[in-house]
Amino acid sequence: MKLLSKTLFLLAFCLLANLSFSQIYKMEQAVEDKNFKKLEKVALSALEDKALKKKPEVYYYLAQAYIEQSMDKILFSKNPDAVKLATKYMLKGIKKDENRATLSRDFEKVLKKVIKRQIEEAERQYKIKKMSKSVKMFKYVIDLDSTNRYAHYMVGKSHIANLDSALGEQSYKRLISWYNEDLKTGNKENEKTVDPHAYFIDKYWQAGNYDSAKFLIKNGREIFDDNAKLNYYDVKVTYDQIQDMAPSELLLDYIQEVLVYSPDDKDFLHKENAVYIYLIKNKLSKNKKGSGDLLINRFVREKVAKSALKDAMIIKNTDIFVEKKPENVLWKLTQYFQENDHLTSSEHMLNRYISQTAKDTTEEAIADRWYVITNFAFKTKKLPFSGFVLQQAIARYPDNKSLLDSRKEVIAEREVAAADVDEQGALYLLMKDEFSADPSDDNKKRLLAINDKYVGLLAAANRFNAAKSVMKEQTEMTPNEDHSERLRYLAREDFYQNYFLTRTKGKDLDGNTIKAFDWNGSASVCDEGSIDMDIQEKVADRINYFRRNAGVPEVLLDAATNEICQKAALMMTSNKSLDHEPPRTWRCWTNDGFYAAKHSLLIQDANTSMAVTYIMDDQNPAAGNRRWLLYPNGKVYGHGSTNNVAVIWALDDSGSTDTTQYMDQPVSWPPEGDVPQMMLFKNWTFSIYRDLKDATVEVLQDGKALDVNVESFVRGYGAPTLVFQPKFDKGSLPDKSNFKVTVTLSDGRKYMYTVRSFYYNPGK
Numbered sequence: 001m002k003l004l005s006k007t008l009f010l011l012a013f014c015l016l017a018n019l020s021f022s023q024i025y026k027m028e029q030a031v032e033d034k035n036f037k038k039l040e041k042v043a044l045s046a047l048e049d050k051a052l053k054k055k056p057e058v059y060y061y062l063a064q065a066y067i068e069q070s071m072d073k074i075l076f077s078k079n080p081d082a083v084k085l086a087t088k089y090m091l092k093g094i095k096k097d098e099n100r101a102t103l104s105r106d107f108e109k110v111l112k113k114v115i116k117r118q119i120e121e122a123e124r125q126y127k128i129k130k131m132s133k134s135v136k137m138f139k140y141v142i143d144l145d146s147t148n149r150y151a152h153y154m155v156g157k158s159h160i161a162n163l164d165s166a167l168g169e170q171s172y173k174r175l176i177s178w179y180n181e182d183l184k185t186g187n188k189e190n191e192k193t194v195d196p197h198a199y200f201i202d203k204y205w206q207a208g209n210y211d212s213a214k215f216l217i218k219n220g221r222e223i224f225d226d227n228a229k230l231n232y233y234d235v236k237v238t239y240d241q242i243q244d245m246a247p248s249e250l251l252l253d254y255i256q257e258v259l260v261y262s263p264d265d266k267d268f269l270h271k272e273n274a275v276y277i278y279l280i281k282n283k284l285s286k287n288k289k290g291s292g293d294l295l296i297n298r299f300v301r302e303k304v305a306k307s308a309l310k311d312a313m314i315i316k317n318t319d320i321f322v323e324k325k326p327e328n329v330l331w332k333l334t335q336y337f338q339e340n341d342h343l344t345s346s347e348h349m350l351n352r353y354i355s356q357t358a359k360d361t362t363e364e365a366i367a368d369r370w371y372v373i374t375n376f377a378f379k380t381k382k383l384p385f386s387g388f389v390l391q392q393a394i395a396r397y398p399d400n401k402s403l404l405d406s407r408k409e410v411i412a413e414r415e416v417a418a419a420d421v422d423e424q425g426a427l428y429l430l431m432k433d434e435f436s437a438d439p440s441d442d443n444k445k446r447l448l449a450i451n452d453k454y455v456g457l458l459a460a461a462n463r464f465n466a467a468k469s470v471m472k473e474q475t476e477m478t479p480n481e482d483h484s485e486r487l488r489y490l491a492r493e494d495f496y497q498n499y500f501l502t503r504t505k506g507k508d509l510d511g512n513t514i515k516a517f518d519w520n521g522s523a524s525v526c527d528e529g530s531i532d533m534d535i536q537e538k539v540a541d542r543i544n545y546f547r548r549n550a551g552v553p554e555v556l557l558d559a560a561t562n563e564i565c566q567k568a569a570l571m572m573t574s575n576k577s578l579d580h581e582p583p584r585t586w587r588c589w590t591n592d593g594f595y596a597a598k599h600s601l602l603i604q605d606a607n608t609s610m611a612v613t614y615i616m617d618d619q620n621p622a623a624g625n626r627r628w629l630l631y632p633n634g635k636v637y638g639h640g641s642t643n644n645v646a647v648i649w650a651l652d653d654s655g656s657t658d659t660t661q662y663m664d665q666p667v668s669w670p671p672e673g674d675v676p677q678m679m680l681f682k683n684w685t686f687s688i689y690r691d692l693k694d695a696t697v698e699v700l701q702d703g704k705a706l707d708v709n710v711e712s713f714v715r716g717y718g719a720p721t722l723v724f725q726p727k728f729d730k731g732s733l734p735d736k737s738n739f740k741v742t743v744t745l746s747d748g749r750k751y752m753y754t755v756r757s758f759y760y761n762p763g764k
Contacts, residue, residue: 667687
């Protein structure tokens with residue numbers, strides 16, 4: 001009986017083994033025949049058998065059946081879940097396959113196909129913005145192959161697109177960690193994408209965390225090297241990072257890091273040169289020639305190196321200093337500094353250029369080279385530069401007859417020829433040197449004639465500071481001559497160009513209506529609007545008309561400051577009030593507008609250039625607005641206007657003026673010298689860095705003493721200022737009138753100046 005049972009068991013086992021072998025064989029045969037519907041049927045049938053249900057290959061075959069069907073359009077249309085089923089059974093097979101032994105031996109190709117199709121279907125879900133489904137499907141890929149980096153990347157990307165940033169960042173951080181492991185081990189084969197780096201760089205950049213953004217850019221460079229996205233963010237992040245940095249070698253390093261990968265970026269090429277020029281100029285101005293030369297050497301080397309880059313021609317379109325030869329870079333620097341009125345730097349560059357291009361270091365060779373270069377400059381360059389080279393040559397060799405004769409010839413040739421203002425200026429400088437060497441009456445007459453022409457050209461070019469300097473020299477040279485007509489001419493022209501022509505309403509001299517300023521913003525929707533550049537230029541010209549004539553440096557309007565002033569003007573208009581610290585409860589309140597209001601002069605019922613006149617015609621006993629507008633150390637101003645409000649940023653202290661200069665040089669309005677009668681405002685002001693408490697003021701009009709009301713001295717508001725009102729009838733002034741002002745301080749110091757008023761109204 002026992003023998004019979006054993007025999008029956010062995011028989012049953014053999015039958016089952018044969019059945020299993022038969023089913024596996026049928027699946028293999030179906031694969032060989034590429035009959036995947038039959039493979040599906042056999043595999044599903046096999047799963048009903050308890051023994052076969054434990055075998056991983058049955059699941060793998062079933063996965064193969066579905067994945068192959070998914071690649072047939074007709075079969076896939078009948079079974080759209082084929083990829084899903086293939087993935088499902090592949091995962092079940094893996095679960096039953098110890099150490100994936102069967103998979104590795106026989107079904108790796110099937111696994112790759114399943115992963116490929118699963119990725120394709122997951123990508124389809126991503127494209128139609130079904131992000132949750134996309135995440136789920138890419139996670140199946142990770143279950144199939146935990147090292148599939150693309151799937152990890154797409155899980156992160158899908159999460160982020162679905163606004164699940166925290167989950168997305170986990171995937172991205174994992175990828176960056178793997179990339180850095182590859183970097184350590186030198187593995188360059190594994191798949192990588194720069195997007196995780198780009199995501200975090202962008203996040204840090206937008207948050208203003210520039211150091212973290214730059215750290216990731218640097219890390220990305222180690223992995224991806226020259227990459228378009230890294231290059232883009234390098235430019236953007238660095239541009240924002242350096243906005244408020246003072247010129248320094250550190251700033252230069254930041255700029256040059258960007259230019260390694262974006263060598264033709266126009267903004268950074270300009271910035272690189274601007275920083276170099278500033279640093280070189282600063283060193284040479286302070287007579288630090290050693291450190292200045294180190295910077296110059298570095299500058300020259302880098303410009304020569306740029307000429308060898310593949311993008312050299314594109315770079316040269318922006319960077320004028322790129323040259324193949326070092327000496328040519330020096331020559332261009334010489335010309336640049338001369339054209340931009342930094343003659344100390346230009347002189348240094350020229351001396352270096354001569355020394356570097358001479359045949360040898362002997363004095364004879366150096367002198368020879370000076371003569372050759374002087375002639376070359378006159379043949380190839382305009383008079384301002386060639387005249388400068390000649391001046392430097394003569395300064396080095398004052399007894400060289402050839403050079404002295406050259407100067408005589410140039411003057412004789414050019415003093416009768418038509419010239420533009422810069423050429424005439426160069427001729428004026430050469431003639432000054434000639435007159436210094438030979439102060440004969442003839443040379444004096446020639447110099448004065450050249451001066452007269454130069455002053456006219458300067459006035460026509462709206463360069464009144466320079467014109468006044470030339471006139472000052474002329475008056476000193478001929479103290480007994482009457483220069484009053486010439487000085488009044490300059491005052492009239494300055495007023496006409498920089499006051500009369502800066503109006504934003506009324507009529508011009510031909511009777512045509514001036515295009516009026518019309519605010520394009522809206523208080524109802526908190527739109528601050530914008531101001532055209534021609535209006536901003538009119539405002540700047542009028543401000544500088546007053547500053548120049550008062551004897552303080554001119555200022556510039558900054559575009560960014562203009563924008564925040566415009567926001568402040570909107571706030572004042574929207575709330576129908578002026579406030580230097582507007583509360584947050586105000587309509588249209590912004591941080592920028594608040595900041596501008598705090599640092600600006602606020603004007604009601606006037607805008608643009610008319611507001612500048614309101615500021616100057618400040619009838620407050622302290623004249624605070626005028627004092628700030630004429631503050632000597634102001635440099636960068638801003639302006640914003642609506643139809644009835646103006647905001648002018650003038651509480652600026654960024655200039656480089658040494659205020660000790662104004663301990664003896666007063667700033668007054670009306671100013672010393674010639675001024676139209678309409679500029680004699682009610683309040684007269686006298687500013688100086690002295691103690692003005694208990695100061696007294698005397699004013700004589702054409703020799704007659706006037707009653708003068710002197711306001712109590714008020715500290716603050718820019719420079720220390722005395723405010724006073726001479727009593728006279730402005731309406732009955734003669735065409736010309738002289739006001740002699742004497743200010744006596746409590747310590748006995750006296751300051752005397754004369755205001756020469758004249759009638760002038762170009763509109764009549």
